[in-house]
Structure formats: C-alpha cells, structure tokens
Amino acid sequence: MRFERQRGEGPIMRTLWHHFLLWVRPRGGYCTSTFLQFFTLTAVTFGIVLPLVCHDLLHSYYFIRSWHLDHMSWEFLEQNLEEAQAAVQYFDNLRLLNSSLLTSANADESSPKLVITIVTVQRQLEYHYPLQVMSRFHHLLARCGKACRHHHLFLCNVDQNPQNHQDAHLLAKFFPTAVRYGEKESVSSDDGSINLFEKEKQDYAYCLAKTLSTFNTEYVMVVEDDAVPEDDIFSVLHHLLLARFLEPPLGGALYFKLYHPERLQRYVNPEPMRILEWIGLGMFLGTFLSLIYAWVLGHPDISWPIFLFFMLYSMALTELFGRHYLLELRRLTPALYNVVPVTECCTPAMLYSAASARRTLGYFNELYCRPGFAKDTALYSILRKKGEWAYVVEPNLVRHVGLHSSLRGLNSDPKLL
CATH class of the missing domain: 3.90.550.10 (Spore Coat Polysaccharide Biosynthesis Protein SpsA; Chain A)
Known part of the structure; x- marks a missing residue:
C-alpha cells in the first residue's frame, strides 16, 4: 500500500517541482527580478506601511497597546x-x-x-x-x-x-x-x-x-x-x-x-466559516492585483505562481489590517450586511x-x-x-x-x- 501510494504521488510532485523550477530559474533576469519585486513589496507592506498606518487602529494586529x-x-x-x-x-x-x-x-x-x-x-x-x-x-x-x-x-x-x-x-x-x-x-x-x-x-x-x-x-x-x-x-x-x-x-x-466583539471578528479564529470568506476575498483581490501587475509590466499573461503570491499577499494584508474595518464597508447599504x-x-x-x-x-x-x-x-x-x-x-x-x-x-x- 505504501509503495503504491508513493508511485502515484511521484509524478505529481515531480510535475509541481518542475513548474516551480521553471518559475524561479533565471531567464534573462525575469524571474530573479520578479522574486525581488515580490520580496520588496512584501517587506515594504508588512514592515513599513502597515505598522505606520495601523499602529493606532484598535482591532489591527499592529496596534501598539503600550502607546495607545x-x-x-x-x-x-x-x-x-x-x-x-x-x-x-x-x-x-x-x-x-x-x-x-x-x-x-x-x-x-x-x-x-x-x-x-x-x-x-x-x-x-x-x-x-x-x-x-x-x-x-x-x-x-x-x-x-x-x-x-x-x-x-x-x-x-x-x-x-x-x-x-x-x-x-x-x-x-x-x-x-x-x-x-x-x-x-x-x-x-x-x-x-x-x-x-x-x-x-x-x-x-x-x-x-x-x-x-x-x-x-x-x-x-x-x-x-x-x-x-x-x-x-x-x-x-x-x-x-x-x-x-x-x-x-x-x-x-x-x-x-x-453583536459580536470586534476583537473576535478576525479570520484566524475558532469560527471556521470565515476561512471560506477569507479565501474567496484572497482570490478576488489576488486576481485584481495580478491583472494590475501584468498590465504595469506589460506581461502577456499571468502565471499561477504570480496569482498565488497575490492571493496569499491579499489574505495576509486583510487579516493583519483588521477584518473589523473591512466589515464596516458593508454599512453602505442594508443589502450588503452579512448574515x-x-x-x-x-x-x-x-x-x-x-x-x-x-x-x-x-x-x-x-x-x-x-x-x-x-x-x-x-x-x-x-x-x-x-x-x-x-x-x-x-x-x-x-x-x-x-x-x-x-x-x-x-x-x-x-x-x-
């Protein structure tokens, strides 16, 4: 049983590894520059921008209790x-x-x-x-x-x-x-x-x-x-x-x-139904950001690693910023309220x-x-x-x-x- 399962998994893992190598392998500097762009975007967003913007937001991960x-x-x-x-x-x-x-x-x-x-x-x-x-x-x-x-x-x-x-x-x-x-x-x-x-x-x-x-x-x-x-x-x-x-x-x-306490409204919480909402939001924002990225750099198409990066980036961004503040946008009209x-x-x-x-x-x-x-x-x-x-x-x-x-x-x- 164990030998057969490994045989079935082998081609799949090799295929995934092959696609990963194609993405990260330098081709005229394209993938290397892409990695640096994504690394820089991540570092600036989560290391500089969010701490500056969210340090006084009560329900954000970046809220500094000792200061505020x-x-x-x-x-x-x-x-x-x-x-x-x-x-x-x-x-x-x-x-x-x-x-x-x-x-x-x-x-x-x-x-x-x-x-x-x-x-x-x-x-x-x-x-x-x-x-x-x-x-x-x-x-x-x-x-x-x-x-x-x-x-x-x-x-x-x-x-x-x-x-x-x-x-x-x-x-x-x-x-x-x-x-x-x-x-x-x-x-x-x-x-x-x-x-x-x-x-x-x-x-x-x-x-x-x-x-x-x-x-x-x-x-x-x-x-x-x-x-x-x-x-x-x-x-x-x-x-x-x-x-x-x-x-x-x-x-x-x-x-x-x-009413539910704002501090308990995060995606990373015991309530599992929010995980689907979180993934769906990540896919939506990931697609949007991928299209902008492709348009700005003039790429003809979007590869799945780029989409996956922006999806995970969006999910981390919304969670660390604070789901509570995203929910407040639903107050625009009663039809947007979530049940x-x-x-x-x-x-x-x-x-x-x-x-x-x-x-x-x-x-x-x-x-x-x-x-x-x-x-x-x-x-x-x-x-x-x-x-x-x-x-x-x-x-x-x-x-x-x-x-x-x-x-x-x-x-x-x-x-x-």
Whole structure:
C-alpha cells in the first residue's frame, strides 16, 4: 500500500517541482527580478506601511497597546460620560415639553410588530447606561417615522434592589416597565450563595417571558442596558425581516445575534466559516492585483505562481489590517450586511421571533448556568443539542459601551481590550 501510494504521488510532485523550477530559474533576469519585486513589496507592506498606518487602529494586529490603549480607554470613558449627560438632558427635555415623540415611539400598543426589551440593572450611576440606550432607541424610532410605527419600547428592571435603580425609576415615567423583584424580595448582592450566572439567565428569561405575556408581538429584541444601537439598525432589520428572512420568521432560526466583539471578528479564529470568506476575498483581490501587475509590466499573461503570491499577499494584508474595518464597508447599504452562522460569545442584543422566543424559554428551563457556562454559552449549546440554528449579523448593529460589568463586579481601571 505504501509503495503504491508513493508511485502515484511521484509524478505529481515531480510535475509541481518542475513548474516551480521553471518559475524561479533565471531567464534573462525575469524571474530573479520578479522574486525581488515580490520580496520588496512584501517587506515594504508588512514592515513599513502597515505598522505606520495601523499602529493606532484598535482591532489591527499592529496596534501598539503600550502607546495607545490607556489613552484611548480614557477618551472612551470621557466620551461615555458626555453621552450619559446628553441622555439625562434628553429625558429632561421630554418631560418638560411633553413631546409627542414619546407617543409616536409607542404607537399601536395592542399588537406591535417588534418589541425592544431593555434588560437593566443598577451599575455605575454616572454613566447612565439605561438612559443612553433608551434615549438612542427612542430617537431612532422617532426618526424612522411610519416604518417604525409598530415598534415598541419596553423596560425590564431586574436589579436585586429595584428601589435603588434611579435610572429605571426615571424611565418608568416614559415607558412601560416590568420589575422582577419587589422590595420584599430584594436580595443583597453581597450574599455569597447567589450564583450570578444563573441569576443572569433567569433574569433574561423573565424579561423575555414578560414581553411575550404583555404584548402580542411578532418579534422580540432583547437588549442589554449597555448596548447602544447604531444609526442604521432599523433599516437593516427591516431589510432582513421583510426581504431576506420573511418566511418563516427569521428563516426558522432560533435567534439572530446583533453583536459580536470586534476583537473576535478576525479570520484566524475558532469560527471556521470565515476561512471560506477569507479565501474567496484572497482570490478576488489576488486576481485584481495580478491583472494590475501584468498590465504595469506589460506581461502577456499571468502565471499561477504570480496569482498565488497575490492571493496569499491579499489574505495576509486583510487579516493583519483588521477584518473589523473591512466589515464596516458593508454599512453602505442594508443589502450588503452579512448574515452567517452564529458565533458563541456575548448577547448584548438578540432578535427572536415570538415562536423562537417561546422555544428558547423552554430550553432555558433545562439549563443551569455557572462560571464557565454563562447565558451566551448556554444559548449556543442549545443549537447542537436541539438541532436548532442561529445567525449573526455583520457588522454589529449595536455598540457595547459598558466597560463596567454587572456580572464580574467593578473594574477600577477598565480597558477597551
């Protein structure tokens, strides 16, 4: 068996080696100059140009943490504080003006098309995360106009001491609100017996179930209170729900994930479906660069080694520069947004159909969360166990602004990475 396999492989290997030698063997200096050109291009691109261009790009391999991370994190927190104050002012103005914008955001209360449920707990008060999220959603709904007249905002307060959640009390004056824990049921967060991971899952399930019991809706978007929507969130959702995944709702998926951490969006990652995208992009750019190379040098044709070089060059270039920044180009139009098989981490914003939300609640009853098996991991595990499927939308439709985690406690020196 071994002897026969070697006999079969021999001619193929000799043929490949023969073509390689023909390419690298000097013929009037052509191949030698080609090698030098490619070597120079590679050295200049990856040794000079990319380090100069990408050293301050947060999600690039060339990002220099020691130079920029502390400063960028501080600027992010300062900007977040400014947005928090703007959100406070937003609701102060609504209260003073008794604006009709509020009623327009909550029109058609009996049977909304989409309910946006904000799950909230008390955190760093000065950042007013719930106010930031709700003010942004309210503004975008008002700007959306008639296309969003069947969308509804709903607040779900799951703080263990709800009477201390000042932002939730303010928002309850404007939006319908559910409160999980009454004053008699308040629990001290210092109680070491509480499994915060299981509590988070139960709180999430409570808000999802409360939304379904309160509204006769077709879709539910569950958003954590530190996930601020992007400007185009509703135009993209309308395109997905009305054009691409109309029948059955969500294409039969259990959920759509609307956010995945930027640091985990690279091609070199555990998600294998990106490899095909990476190869396809390399082939496209490799062909384009090969044609330019042939045109500039006046070569009559393109050999496969030249194409292979530019393909690998393009793949390395896009990965090292940062896939996140390529995804941002898709924001040009909703039709360009990517919908791919879901990835595991994180649930700041999730979209369910009414039917899939009920299935999810049933699955949650069978799961117990703990350290290492949080809510997001539990949701992902359901797909394999129950034969379900789900999708993630790229680029993200929300921005995760909360550097202070409610699950892992206060971080006195939060960082963007």
